Amino acid sequence: MSDDPIRTRFAPSPTGALHLGNVRTALFNWLYARGQGGRFILRSEDTDAERSADASLSALTDALAWLGLTVDEGPEEGGPYGPYRQSERSRLYDDALARLQDSGHAYRCYCTREELAEARRRQLAAGRPPRYPGTCRDLDAHERAEREAAGRVPTIRFRVPDEGSITFDDLVLGPQTARLREIGDFIIARSDGSPAFFLANAVDDAEMAVTHVLRGEDHLTNTPRQLLLLDALGYERQPRYGHFGLILDMDGRPLSKRRGGAMLDELREQGYRPEALINHLARIGFAPPDDGIMDLDALAAAFDPARVAHGGARHDATALDGWQRQALERLDADALWEWMAAGAPDDAIGLPVDGPVFAAAVRPNVLFPGDGWSWARRLFDPEAEPDSEARAEIAAAGPGLFRSALTVHDPAPTDDFGAWAKAVGAAAGVKGRALYRPLRAALTNAVEGPELGAVVPLMPAELVTARLRACAAD
């Protein structure tokens, strides 16, 4: 069938937290590799030494593992194309840089940041695209020596041909053509000798035999440059690229750490389930065959880059919550309790019943572990007070109802709540809404919540009595 095994990669810079856009990129690449029986590679793009930290990298691998995006080759897993940290691959980049200069594809540029910024400013002001003006493009040996004597440290730039075009078949968008005259000479090595993104990223993809690169459309205009580099370096084995629209927030603005609400760590901390996140993200830009929650393998089997949406799309937190609800419904009581317990606050109240029993009882009214724990407090804390709505409900019902309730309170309604409530209704002469709402308010301290029959039997009998007395006292 296929000659070469599919290889995809996720190549983040370990400088900070992942937002949903990054996660979806990882997800799509993982889905494609998995669905095609290929391999998913993690590569740490840590060439910017100061900003990279191994702590961030391990946080990142932890996040991928939590999501279920297993890594086949990477910094921790190793693999035949290692090392998988760019900081450990400088020999490769140095070699590429040397070859590019020897072949005349690259040259030293002595322009300072200030000069470049000034040139850009002038071009913009003149209504022209801000491109490298080519100042150092054709320096002779004498001119170079002069600048070096002046203490200037060069960067290395790739010489983009003035004429011609480059084309590629985008996995998502289809055929693409870029005119070379639109592309300025770009920096491939910083003045400290470290490789720039264009170079390191392209060289590594080729060296690591990556076959398919799925990335955000912010890279669309990078691709021609990287193809140029790969051609100049003589790589015959080049990856195919696919670009999809970026994820935006509900205002249609790009996701950013600053605006918040879409950072993976934050969401995980809040208690979102990985399945919820995965299913939400899989459907931003892609339409799996099933409406319900799908597991990663099923998503992988269905995934097809050619069917990924071209345009950008919004991250709607409400939709994510919908997936969270579905994810919670599918958990069995033990798993639900495990999830809730993991998210217990420091001042979590002790439960008078088994955790899984409690978790299952409040499940329909819980989206996050914190919700469960606030139900625990409302239901089981002897100190808990009715909220204002509950107070109003209790006042409106008057003490008579609760006095009646106390008369039928022995034995406590812990066994058969339905029968007890019926008896109370008969004794007080009320029924339906007029009966249940005050009882709910008195017993659970709130006017809305889980099924009373599921939750009241969990409460200690003395507590039920105490709450009824408090309401009957007036």
Add this chain to the structure above:
RNA sequence: GUCCCCAUCGUCUAACGGUUAGGACACUGCCCUUUCACGGCAGUAAUAGGGGUUCGAAUCCCCUUGGGGACGCCA
């Protein structure tokens, strides 16, 4: 400013020349529940605008408008 990508219900999307334009989330209503929520059922709601091409256009082409991206010693 220049170049590139994009455009279907509020949101995410399906329909890849012929459908009553479908689904999910959200919203509304009804049912269930001697209770709110949960759940079940139903409903409101979209092809940005204008020109073409075609027997026939959401679908192909052009223009306009609107969004996004790139143009960094960031990745």
